[in-house]
Amino acid sequence: MIPINKDIALLVLDLDQTVRGNMVSNRRPPNDVGEQFIYPGIAEHLADYARHGTVVRFATNQGGIGAGFFTKEACERVLAETIQLLNEQSSGADHFHPDDIEYCPSTDKRHPDRKPNPGMLLKWMELEGLSTYDHHCVYVGDRHSDRLAAEAAGFEFKWAWDFHPGVPVRPEATR
Numbered sequence: 001m002i003p004i005n006k007d008i009a010l011l012v013l014d015l016d017q018t019v020r021g022n023m024v025s026n027r028r029p030p031n032d033v034g035e036q037f038i039y040p041g042i043a044e045h046l047a048d049y050a051r052h053g054t055v056v057r058f059a060t061n062q063g064g065i066g067a068g069f070f071t072k073e074a075c076e077r078v079l080a081e082t083i084q085l086l087n088e089q090s091s092g093a094d095h096f097h098p099d100d101i102e103y104c105p106s107t108d109k110r111h112p113d114r115k116p117n118p119g120m121l122l123k124w125m126e127l128e129g130l131s132t133y134d135h136h137c138v139y140v141g142d143r144h145s146d147r148l149a150a151e152a153a154g155f156e157f158k159w160a161w162d163f164h165p166g167v168p169v170r171p172e173a174t175r
């Protein structure tokens, strides 16, 4: 079992290359069901946080919708599959729900929800009645845009591979 940080009240994670990978191509996020896999052990790691009482949520750019690579409906099917896989790969009650994911369909860099903008993280704080002033809030991601969004929202940032050892390191992201 991977130790958890019991101080964390709100734990938000990016999805692509942070929680899930693509079996078909490592150059793009999954855009159809059956393409994705969950990084080994991360579902149970997140379930440990949920059992402890940490609020576990997700925030993902899905600009593929805005770019026309796939529809909103297809995106939501793939996100529902992510949740299903997380529940299948963790023990006990179903800890994860499709509503636990905020996604931004826009490709517009000015959109307040599109990372590196912090809109989705601010939304999670508001929805859960938490604030970075009173609560330890953490965002986990694999890209600089994730780090910038975390900083703008006042969250602590963690690289995905530092958070969970089953996530492949992307050295180019840390430069």
Ligand SMILES: [Mg+2]
Pocket: 014, 015, 016, 017, 018, 141, 142, 143
């Ligand atoms: Mg990512």
